[in-house]
Each structure stands twice: as structure tokens, then as C-alpha cells.
Amino acid sequence: MHRAHSVSLLAVCSILIGCASHLPTMNSVQPVPRPDQIVSFDRLYGENCSACHGANGQDGPAIDLNNAVLQQLLDDATLHRVIRDGVPGTQMPAFGESAGGMLTDAQVDALVAGMRRRWASASLVHPVQMPPYTSTLTGNTARGQQLYQSDCRSCHSGRRQQVTDPTYLALVSEQALRTILIAGRPDLGHPGWLTVGGGRAITDQDVTDLVAYLVSLRVATPGQPYPEQSETGKTAPHTQEK
């Protein structure tokens, strides 16, 4: 009987110690900094970017930043502006304090610098000149359609590669289409401008025309959950074929 009590007493003590060991503990070596003083790239990226752009700039739902071509395509000012002000009309939010976000200019700079340090490659040279980030050319929809039929349809004919879906086109900006045409999504195995045209590098004009064609497929009332039955929305090409 006495032993039983000692055992239960021991149990009480171990519970006590067990509970204690779960308590929050151990402060860092330095005092906790103010949130607006944090300039560590890993911390900033991990708290603000990684959920969409992927833990290491790859394999996220949004475009991969860990892509030397993309890093080459965007200049510092553009990157800074996109992070600070977001891209209106898309899901990219504004992170800069001046636009209602939580990051200071110095923190946005730290993000830009960190991406360059990690994911840009100064030695990246292309055999053909890369199309610029923005173009001054005007797009030719008809030529874009031809290009799409000849170069893109081989991959983009299946249900799962349907980029002509008007709902998808309503959610992405022209710039996003252009950027992904040039930079590709290497993390998903999707080719960039050098190989996307059936092994042929595409030109600024090609990109502009293709974007113009895709934009022309947008409809007045996108987002129909059942495009097959919809009468108001323009039906997507793949359903017409069925």
C-alpha cells in the first residue's frame, strides 16, 4: 500500500516536470527586434513570399523566382515596384508600407538583393537575344493564333494544360503571360523562350503576338463554373471540339 503511494507520487512529480518542459523557453541571443527592423532575407522571404512562390523560390503555385532567366528578365526597379505595390488585377499583393503593406523600403530592397544573391546568375548568356520584359511592339492577334496553333497546341491541347480557359485568362495579367512565355516554369518542367517554339527560340514579336491572341480570348463574364452549359460566356475552344 505504501509503495503504491510512492509510485503515484513519483507519477505526480514526473507530470509536474513533464508539464514544465513544455513551457515556452529560451530567448535568443539578441533582444527581439522590431518587425520593421528585420532585414534577414530568409526571415522576410519565409514570412512574406514562400507560401506562393515556394520555399526555395520553386514548386509554389505562383511563378518560380528561383529561375535565372526570370531574374535576368526583371530589373531591380521592377522587382522592387512589384513587391511594394503588388500587381493590381492579379493575386500579387502590395507589401510596401506606402501601399498598405507591412514592409519598409529597406526590407523590400533586402528581398530584391537576396533574390539576386541566391537565384540570379551573372554568367547567364543566351545564344539569341532574350525578348525584353516589356515590349514597344503591337501585337497581331491573327499571327498569334497561327503561332499558337503551330507551336503551342501540341502541349496545350489537353484538359490539364488549358491556358485558353477564359477564367484563367481573367486572373492573369498580360505581363504575367509575357513573363511566363519568356522565363518558363523550369520547376514544373515548362520550357522558356529558347525552346518553347518547338525547339526554336521565339522573338519579341512572337511573344507580343501570342499574348495579344490569348488576351483576345478573354470574355465579358469569366468565371462560369460550368462553361459547357453557359450561354452568356463565350465557350472555351476545347469544349467546342467535344
Added chain:
Amino acid sequence: MSRLKQIYSWLDHRLQLGKPLIEMAEHPIPNRTASWWYVFGSAAFTLLLLQIVTGILLALVYVPSAGEAWNSLNFLNHQLTLGWFLRAMHGWGSNFMVAVVLIHMAQVFLFGAYKYPREFTWTLGVFLLLMTLGMAFTGQVMRFDQDAYWGLGIGASIVSRVPWVGGSLVHMMLGGPIIAGATLSRFFTLHVFVIPGLMLVFTFLHVWMVLKLGINEWPMPGRVVRRSTYMAEYHELTTRDGLPFVPGGVWKDAVFSAAIIAAVAVCAVVFGPFGPSGQPDPTIIQTVPKPDFFFLWLYAVLSYLPPSLETPFLLIAPVLGIAALLGLPFYAAEGEKSWHRRPIAILVLTTVAVSFGVLTHLGTYTPWSPHMDAWSGGPSIPARFLHTASPLEREGAVVFQAKQCRNCHSIAGYGGQRGPALDDIATRMTKDQLIRQVLQGGGNMPAYGKNLSPSEVTALVSFLETLHPANEPAAADAAQAAATGPSGH
């Protein structure tokens, strides 16, 4: 040797303490109470002394000013030699003290030690428990960081719910209109002067009564407490089967007290001090306030109460609870002490302990709170959901993140737990059900109809429809398939 005796005699002749102390040490206690179960009271007393000593040592450096307290804590942590150790000892000592006081109380309850003639010892003990918790809360305020600041905000919000005088009570509590300099000063006064002073008086009386009335005998089934006969029975027990308090019972107290202090020191060295977290600047809103360990259960209760019950519960439950504790020895002053004959007491103790454990456990990971950064930070949705997704579905995943869905819904174990995890949502809800839930909300989910464009909803739902295990198909609406089937083929 005789010189020492001389000095002793000279002193005692003036102090007059020797005789009562020796009487106290020699007073007989029931043989079986010299048990390891009776060590928690003395351990709580030892911890109180430890807290007083470490508290005084910290007060040598700590600055009780709203503008400087945080800096002085960081000075203690990072610059002053072994300042971190003293802070850790005081912090861990506080946790151990609350734990030991609670265990002591549970043991006293279990052993029926609150019965005649020890009712008032229990009453004072209840006040000592409340003061220990008061010290724990005011101590959290002394660690003047973001948790302390918003903890005060929670306290003020609770106080403000008192009818009629709520506003005045908030002003009294804060010492002004906002949580600021005056607030810290008055909590410092409570933590350093008022509550410790009262605690010392109450502790003295508590111990005095234990020594004068004798330690509770080991409860035996059938040995019933009666006011008329108890004193004689206890006297008979201690003379027939007793042993002197010193050293018979007290050596275990000494060993356990030393072990507890050692445990505090080990925790202090291994785990270090508590905080301080970020500076107490109320304009920093990137903060997730959380109370200290022994208030986590309350934090959990406050999140689970329905809104209509909250104010009545907050104002009435503590009164009832304290009244029940205070009234217990007067309601049950006589009768059986043994737990073998007190099933309801066992049931109450078990229920309270299990509730406390469960609520505290919930408080450690707060499943009711949105994870404020899950939408933008942390691991992304696993690649297996994205690599084979269509552009629209992948865009839907972006919508899922960008519209903060993940703050409340986890995928692949990351995200808030306010709403259900969505790893296999497609097996549970059809496309139409998903659309309805997103647009109209319901079941504690806000309605997103006004905040999402039709395209965003369609993309989001088409993404959600992909969330099912590979070997388990998504739920489908059979009626719709039948209605639209012929036209589709």
C-alpha cells in the same frame, strides 16, 4: 561549547523563542503522516522564499517604468553577468510554485484535510492560491513585453464587462485611460508590495494553524470526523502511534524542498529565462499575444464560449468557483476523510484536472486562432497538388493563398486550424457545395461572396476539387450528372 550555550541562553532570555520553538519541533505527529505525500506544503513555502530572494535580487536592476522596463530586462538577459540566470530562476520558480501549490491543494482535498478543525487553514489556503495566481499574472506584467501589454488589454476587456462600474474599474486597473506608465507602476506595487506582504501574513497564519492543530492524520476508511470526538481521537492517535515532528516528518520535507529548488535551477539553466518578447509598442500589430502557461486554460475557455455566455461566465463563474472553494470545509466539516468513501470528491478532482489539462494543451497550439502569416509565409502547398494541376487550378491555389484561406484552413499540416483541414476536402464536398460555402460562408466562416470575383471563385473551387487522395475520387453530385449527362455526350 559552553560558550555557545552561554550566548544561546543570553539571547533566549531576551528573545523568549526557544521554548515555543522546541515545543513545536517536538510535538507529536501521527506516524503515517511522515509520508512523501505531505511534502508539498513545505515545498510551496520554500518556493515562496526562493521567489522573494530572487525577486529582491532582480529588483536591484529592474526599472519599473513603462519606457525602460523592457530595456532593463534585456540588460539583465544579455549584459549583466548571470542576470539571465536570476530571471530564469524567478520565472521557473513561479511556474513551479503554481504547480506545487495546486498539487498541495489537490492532496489536501483528496485527504479530506480541510475538515474540522482545519476549515480555516483551508480558507487561508484558498486565498494563498489566489494570491499565487495573482503573483503569476502580475509577474507576467513585470515582463513588460508584447504579451504583457496585450495580456493587460485582455484583463481590461474582461473588467470592462462588469455592469455599471466596468469603465471605472478599467481606469482603476490601468491607472489611467490606456495601458501605459501608470499601469506598470501599479502592477509593480501589487507584485512587489501588496500581494507578497499579504502572502507572508497569510502564510504565517496558515503554518501556525498547521503546527497548532496538528498535521492531518492519514485518512482511513471508517474513521469518521465528528466535532464532538475528533480532538480527543487525534490526541489519542498521536500519543499511541506518533513520532516527534522533528526529525520524524520533517526530513522528507527538507529533501523534497531541496529537490524542488534543484529542479528550478536545472530548468533555469537548461531552458533559460522567459522572454521578453517584442517591445511593448502597441503600434506593432504583427504580434500574436499569448498568456503564460498557467493561464492558457483560461485563454482556451475564452475562445470556446459562445458570445452570449461570455460576459455572464466571466463575471459569475469566478465568484461561484471561489465561493465553492471557500464554502467546502464548512459544508463538509465532518464525515469520511478517506478517498475510498468519497467518490464525488474523486470525480470532481478528476474532472477539474482533466479539464485543466485538456484546455491547457489546447492553449499551447490555439486551434481557434488564425495563423496570421500562413497566407504569405511558411511552406507552400505541396508540389504533388501543383505539378499536375491545370493553369486554372494552379491559379486557384494562388487565390487560396492570397485570399488568406490558409490562415484558417491547413493543407499538408500547415495553416490555421480554425476551419477544417482541406487535404481531402474534395472527397467531402461537391463542386456546388464548395461554391456555396465560399460565397456564403457559414459554420463560423465569413462569407467571401463580395470579396472574390467569379473568376477567383471558379479558380479556387477548381483547385479545391483537386484536393483528394489519389486512390479516392472526388465527391460528385449524382443528380447533376444525370441532368447534364445526355446533353454533354
Added chain:
Amino acid sequence: MNIPSHPEENPMPQSHAPAEDRLTVSRRWLLLKIGIAFNAVVGLAITVPVLKYLFAAVKPDAAYKSWVSLGPIADFPVGETRLAKFTNPVRLSWDGETSGVACWVRRVAEREFQVFAINCAHLGCPVRWFPQSQLFMCPCHGGAYYADGSRASGPPERGLFTYDARIVGSTLQIDAGQMPTLSNTAKLVQLDGGHDRTKGDSPCRG
């Protein structure tokens, strides 16, 4: 264990001579009563100022509140909700950072503002605005509010607390000064759960 009696130790003087008859010393009892009464009078005289000192912080709300500027209205784009910070009008020099206050400013229209307290209506934790989902979320117990401050979900029993706001010249001012709680703001506009409150009964004067 007897203590050896020391030679020079004298027995303590025992009690005095048997107490005299109470009736014969009624004068002493009277003097004691006078002494107690005197203490009561002095005590009362001191208690009043001590209590006044102790309750000095308890004031009517109006004594703490005054109009505070949140800066030019141009800082707040129409249709957006932005964080604004100000220093509490009632402050002490040793308040440090704690005299700062944050609030959410929603510019509904060109000259129509809604200013929400940072404190959740549940238990006062700092709510955060998410423009993407148009929701305020509270990190403590999961309260959520729509853009107009009305309750969306969670434990709060009402919408966000609002400050009275006005436009003076080209600056936005709010009537602020104390921590908003149920006791001092519940009597203001009660934001009901109506989600469709486009214009609302916002207490703004513009």
C-alpha cells in the same frame, strides 16, 4: 531536552496585581474609549483624501477624450483601409512606446471615413486588416470582421469599435484618448451583423 536555567536568569515578572474592580476604574475605560474615538476621527479625516488619491484615475470618459489628428486625408486612398498611428492625448513622460496608439482608417468615399479601433471587440487584442480577403482578423481567439467593421465570425459579440471622426481642413481627426472597451464604447453605434451595410451608420462627420 530541558534548557538549563542560567543563574542570572530571573523568572519573568508574572501578571500584575489582580485587576481592580472594573467599576472603580471606569475613568480609564472612558479614556480608552475617547482614544479610540479620536483615532476614528483622525482615520476618517485621512481616509477621505487617501481614497480620493487612490481613485484619481477614475474619470468620466469625456475627461480623457479629445480630438487627435491622424494626418492629411490625402494619406488615405479612397476605398482602402490603412493603419494610422497617433500618440495618446493623455500621456506621461515615462510612458515610452506605450503611449502610441494604432487604428484602422477606412476611407469609404471622398469625404466619408470610418476609423476602427485596433482592439478586438472580444478581448482587446490587435486586429489585422487583410485587404485581399477584405477581412479584419484577430490573432487571439479568432474574431473576424468585414471591411465595414461588422462581425464576420468568431467570439466577438459585436462589430469593431469605432472612433468618432471629422475632417478639419484637409486633416482627419478622431475623438480618442482611452482604450476602447465594451464599457466605454458599447453605447456608441452598435454595428449589427448586416453584411450589406454599404454606407452604414458610421459615426463620421464629414
